[in-house]
Amino acid sequence: MNERIFADFPEKTSRVQRLVVLPFGKSVEIAFKSIKVRFFRSLITTLSLVLAVSFLSFTDVSNAVANGMLAGRSPELRQNLIRAGYDLDPEATNVAASPKQRWIIILSLLVCAVGIVNAQLMAVTERFREIGTMKCLGALDRFVLRLFILEAGMQGLVGSAAGALVGAVFALAGGLIRFGGPAVQLVALTEVAASLASATGIGIGLSLLGVLYPALVAARMQPVEAMRVEQ
Amino acid sequence: MSNVVRVSNVTKSFRLGKIEVQALKGVDLQIARGEYLSIMGPSGSGKSTLFNMIGGLDKPTSGKVFIDEVDIAQLDAYELAWLRCRKIGYIFQTFNIIQVMTALENVTLPMIFAGMNSDAAVQKGMKLLEQVGLVDRHSHKPFELSGGQQQRVAIARALANDPAIILADEPTGNLDLTTGEEIIALLKRLSQQRGVTVISATHDFKMLNVSDKVVWIRDGRIDKIENREELSISIGRIGMRE
Numbered sequence: 145m146n147e148r149i150f151a152d153f154p155e156k157t158s159r160v161q162r163l164v165v166l167p168f169g170k171s172v173e174i175a176f177k178s179i180k181v182r183f184f185r186s187l188i189t190t191l192s193l194v195l196a197v198s199f200l201s202f203t204d205v206s207n208a209v210a211n212g213m214l215a216g217r218s219p220e221l222r223q224n225l226i227r228a229g230y231d232l233d234p235e236a237t238n239v240a241a242s243p244k245q246r247w248i249i250i251l252s253l254l255v256c257a258v259g260i261v262n263a264q265l266m267a268v269t270e271r272f273r274e275i276g277t278m279k280c281l282g283a284l285d286r287f288v289l290r291l292f293i294l295e296a297g298m299q300g301l302v303g304s305a306a307g308a309l310v311g312a313v314f315a316l317a318g319g320l321i322r323f324g325g326p327a328v329q330l331v332a333l334t335e336v337a338a339s340l341a342s343a344t345g346i347g348i349g350l351s352l353l354g355v356l357y358p359a360l361v362a363a364r365m366q367p368v369e370a371m372r373v374e375q
Numbered sequence: 376m377s378n379v380v381r382v383s384n385v386t387k388s389f390r391l392g393k394i395e396v397q398a399l400k401g402v403d404l405q406i407a408r409g410e411y412l413s414i415m416g417p418s419g420s421g422k423s424t425l426f427n428m429i430g431g432l433d434k435p436t437s438g439k440v441f442i443d444e445v446d447i448a449q450l451d452a453y454e455l456a457w458l459r460c461r462k463i464g465y466i467f468q469t470f471n472i473i474q475v476m477t478a479l480e481n482v483t484l485p486m487i488f489a490g491m492n493s494d495a496a497v498q499k500g501m502k503l504l505e506q507v508g509l510v511d512r513h514s515h516k517p518f519e520l521s522g523g524q525q526q527r528v529a530i531a532r533a534l535a536n537d538p539a540i541i542l543a544d545e546p547t548g549n550l551d552l553t554t555g556e557e558i559i560a561l562l563k564r565l566s567q568q569r570g571v572t573v574i575s576a577t578h579d580f581k582m583l584n585v586s587d588k589v590v591w592i593r594d595g596r597i598d599k600i601e602n603r604e605e606l607s608i609s610i611g612r613i614g615m616r617e
Contacts, residue, residue: 163457165490174476181475277471280432281532282460282488284452367459368432 166287175294182267186295189263190303196256197304197347200249201311203241204339209319210239212331221330224323253350260354264296268362272369279367289363296355297348304347308340378444379539379572380406380429385438387424398424400595401438406574408539411566411585414576416592423544425592426576430463430542431455443539460488464533464571466562468545470525472517478504478528479513485535503531507561523554530561534569541566543575547582556581 179186210230213221226232230239241249268275275288316336319327382404388397398421406412406429416422427433428440431447439446442458450458459465472481479500486496504510507527517525526546533541543562547555563585566573575582583589583606591598 163453164460164488166488170487170493178475273469273471274473274475277467277473278484279456280430280459280465280471281485282456284456287488366432368427 164282164284166283166290171287171290171294175291175298178291179295179298185263185267186299189260189267190299192256192259192263193300193303193347193351194307194310196252196350197307197343198311198314199252200346201308201339201343202315203245203249203311204343205312205315205336206318207239207241208335208339209315209323209327209331211335213323213326214239215332216326216330218326221323221326228322253346257350257354260296260351261357264292264355264358265361268292268358271362272365275362275365276367276369279365285363289359292355292359292362293352296351296359300348300351301344303351304344307347308343311343312336312340377408378405379408379410379442380404380574381441381444382425382429383439383441385425385428385435385440387421387428387433387436398595399428399435402592402595402597404590404597404600406572408572409570411563411573411587412575413582413586413589414574414592415578415583415589416598417578420592421595422576422578422592426542426544426574429574430465431458460485461536462539464535464538464541466526466529466533466541466543466546466575468548470517470522470529470549472520472525472528472532474517477514477516478509478520478531481517481528482531482535485532489536500531500535503534504528506534506565507531521554522550523557526550526554526558527561530558530565534565534571537569538571540572540574543573543577545577545579546575547577547579552581555579559585 210225213225214232222232225239231242232239278288316328316331319331382402385399385402386397387399388395390396400421402421402425404425414422414426424433428435429442431440431442431450434448439448441447442462447455447458465471472478473484476484479497482500482503483493483496486499487493491499501510501513504513507530509524509527509531512520512524517528520528533543541562546562547558550558559579559581562573562575565571586606587603589601589606591601
């Protein structure tokens with residue numbers, strides 16, 4: 145009966161940080177499961193990302209299609225492009241996003257980021273009790289932070305990859321309908337791949353940026369506050 | 376016998392808008408190891424506040440809470456997390472089973488936090504679920520379990536890291552009479568088997584039958600502390616008054 149609670153308490157050394165652990169693999173597993181269980185909610189959070197990223201990718205790939213046609217140096221294709229509404233100087237050999245296009249893209253990404261912050265804040269509120277319970281079981285702030293960031297990362301990866309693909313498919317299909325076969329034959333695959341990669345990257349970045357504040361709110365919460373919330 | 380918990384002249388005040396509310400007005404309390412203690416009191420008496428102090432979930436405005444003679448105000452975030460993980464098991468009125476995880480995963484989570492490897496945790500988790508009589512429901516999600524079953528999972532989870540103290544906040548508050556009695560009996564049996572100190576905040580009179588000691592709280596102060604022997608008399612009195 146004389147055994148003390150703190151008898152096996154590790155000395156304050158560098159090991160202090162490893163008193164309580166959550167292995168990375170386990171965090172990934174928990175994050176994945178939470179997405180799976182709240183599939184519909186995650187879908188809605190991700191949907192705004194899919195739309196914004198697909199718009200970005202659509203614009204990029206459309207430009208790639210136009211560039212491919214210009215690179216063919218055929219006057220007829222050039223005429224087609226001008227007729228389709230591209231502002232081309234007589235000497236121009238490539239099409240870049242116009243300032244107006246860029247402006248719209250930035251706006252759409254901004255709206256999407258705000259949407260993600262909003263959705264994630266709601267998710268945090270919904271999960272107050274779960275977070276508080278985990279903290280009562282000994283979870284550290286950074287476990288909670290890591291779980292939210294992992295979830296957002298997974299949603300970001302899937303959502304922006306899907307969005308980038310959808311955008312690219314629509315851009316190629318649009319090119320095919322407007323300009324016929326050459327549009328798809330002449331397009332540089334590397335350029336399309338680069339567009340896909342950058343759109344996906346930007347999407348993941350946005351998703352992580354959007355979850356940062358909500359995740360901090362969740363991680364800093366005191367367990368007793370979480371317990372007080374009525375469900 | 377050593378005191379596992381010592382509360383020394385603790386006060387706690389909250390700000391509600393511009394008014395300062397004193398929830399605890401100087402509480403002294405000693406809890407011996409292995410004791411089954413109930414904190415009784417009407418809602419608003421400061422019972423939950425005292426309970427949260429003992430569990431290290433909240434800090435006192437003044438005064439000190441010692442767990443095993445260590446002042447918990449002195450612990451940093453890592454040490455507090457360690458204390459919550461290894462030495463205190465929590466049971467709540469609303470069960471608080473993590474919704475996205477199965478019964479078994481809920482029980483193994485504290486063991487994972489404590490650094491146990493997965494296989495050992497699963498093995499021990501199954502053993503604990505067996506002890507609370509839920510071994511055949513280990514893969515069920517919380518929404519597939521009844522209230523009593525969820526509370527059993529919570530008890531198994533609280534025992535996961537062989538804690539020295541179990542804190543039960545109104546463990547029978549959301550359960551019907553029979554299920555509540557079953558949960559109380561289970562808690563009592565497991566605490567005796569393992570020599571765990573059980574501290575429960577409650578206003579369920581069924582809890583008194585198994586308690587070694589009852590602390591009555593009123594208006595933020597300890598009204599009286601009664602031992603087992605004295606209890607039957609006072610319950611009779613309360614029964615008549617109500």
